[in-house]
Amino acid sequence: MPSVKTLVQSRDLKSLPSDYAHFSNSDKSTVAGPEDSLPVIDFSLLSSTNPDERAKVIEDLRKACEEWGFFMLVNHGIPENLINGLFNVCNEFFDMAEEEKLKFETTNPRFPVMVRSGSTTCDVSNQKVLFWRDYLRFFVHPEFYCPDKPIEFSDLVLEYSQRTRDVNRKLLQGISQSLGLEEDYIEKAMDLKSGTQIFAANYYPPCPQPESAIGIPPHTDHGLLTFLIQNGVGGLEIQHKGKWFYVNALPNSIFINTGDQLEILSNGKYKSVWHRAVVNNKKTRISLVIPNGPSPDTIVSPAAPLLRETPAAYAPMNYMEYVNVQRTTRLNEKPILDRLKLY
Ligand SMILES: O=C(O)CCC(=O)C(=O)O
Numbered sequence: 001m002p003s004v005k006t007l008v009q010s011r012d013l014k015s016l017p018s019d020y021a022h023f024s025n026s027d028k029s030t031v032a033g034p035e036d037s038l039p040v041i042d043f044s045l046l047s048s049t050n051p052d053e054r055a056k057v058i059e060d061l062r063k064a065c066e067e068w069g070f071f072m073l074v075n076h077g078i079p080e081n082l083i084n085g086l087f088n089v090c091n092e093f094f095d096m097a098e099e100e101k102l103k104f105e106t107t108n109p110r111f112p113v114m115v116r117s118g119s120t121t122c123d124v125s126n127q128k129v130l131f132w133r134d135y136l137r138f139f140v141h142p143e144f145y146c147p148d149k150p151i152e153f154s155d156l157v158l159e160y161s162q163r164t165r166d167v168n169r170k171l172l173q174g175i176s177q178s179l180g181l182e183e184d185y186i187e188k189a190m191d192l193k194s195g196t197q198i199f200a201a202n203y204y205p206p207c208p209q210p211e212s213a214i215g216i217p218p219h220t221d222h223g224l225l226t227f228l229i230q231n232g233v234g235g236l237e238i239q240h241k242g243k244w245f246y247v248n249a250l251p252n253s254i255f256i257n258t259g260d261q262l263e264i265l266s267n268g269k270y271k272s273v274w275h276r277a278v279v280n281n282k283k284t285r286i287s288l289v290i291p292n293g294p295s296p297d298t299i300v301s302p303a304a305p306l307l308r309e310t311p312a313a314y315a316p317m318n319y320m321e322y323v324n325v326q327r328t329t330r331l332n333e334k335p336i337l338d339r340l341k342l343y
């Protein structure tokens with residue numbers, strides 16, 4: 001199947017090919033107003049030696065996870081030139097000849113490096129619908145993979161993955177404390193030393209009828225925390241209190257959202273957030289996404305110390321099994337997370 005990029009370049013597209021016309025994408029989004037301002041977390045405060053500052057940022061994390069499942073991280077210390085380098089190299093990757101990229105094309109999710117375009121799914125009436133995006137995805141931890149071209153790719157991704165893993169560990173320490181758990185509870189219970197980390201690049205070319213297409217339909221992420229940066233072009237929307245919010249990035253911020261394993265571990269206190277990617281008719285959007293999860297073999301269950309007064313709300317499940325079931329679940333089927341709910 002040609003990539004969406006090729007489709008856009010090869011024809012003077014005036015209207016959306018019917019395969020890409022999505023089911024009711026009509027529920028419009030809102031831009032968050034002052035009464036619903038998006039949570040911002042200052043990462044540097046997590047290293048503060050001032051106990052009041054630390055207590056405040058932990059309380060901010062609790063509120064962000066409990067009320068939104070989403071926040072913008074500022075002062076995270078990841079250099080801007082590393083981030084710019086990553087966007088450049090990803091652009092170069094998507095600019096490579098179709099045959100080069102096709103070397104990585106596979107539908108096997110266990111394949112360590114995978115390129116796909118217009119991923120297929122099913123809508124409620126069982127029609128195939130394609131997403132308006134090309135993507136590249138590979139595992140970077142516990143084992144590191146990366147396409148061998150462009151040549152700078154692997155150094156940049158290696159550095160970014162190490163740095164985001166450090167930030168992820170520190171955030172999860174704060175989140176542990178915000179749940180009333182020991183600071184290192186989550187990293188131990190989720191075996192973060194061998195934690196799963198994926199690098200994904202989503203490439204959304206300009207779309208002739210953006211309101212009828214979808215970049216990625218509504219979903220929750222399977223892991224603990226997902227990190228997302230974008231090339232200055234918006235498109236991420238998150239669900240909050242039943243409404244869709246289009247999120248505008250603060251300069252040099254990273255979007256962080258909570259995933260299903262954090263919902264299970266927190267026994268439902270921190271729900272994984274529903275989100276989607278919309279497309280536009282002007283500019284190519286690239287989002288670089290790092291989902292961080294437990295180690296592949298971890299059996300994830302609600303944290304024991306949280307079950308003193310409340311019964312477990314989720315059945316335990318092996319993380320990789322969870323990922324595989326989620327990947328093969330159709331849009332019109334009950335999500336795997338719901339199937340694990342005990343009441
Ligand atoms: O590109 C985006 O804004 C959303 C990407 C996303 O949700 C994902 O890759 O899981």
Ligand SMILES: [Fe+2]
Pocket residue numbers: 219220221226275
């Ligand atoms: Fe996602």
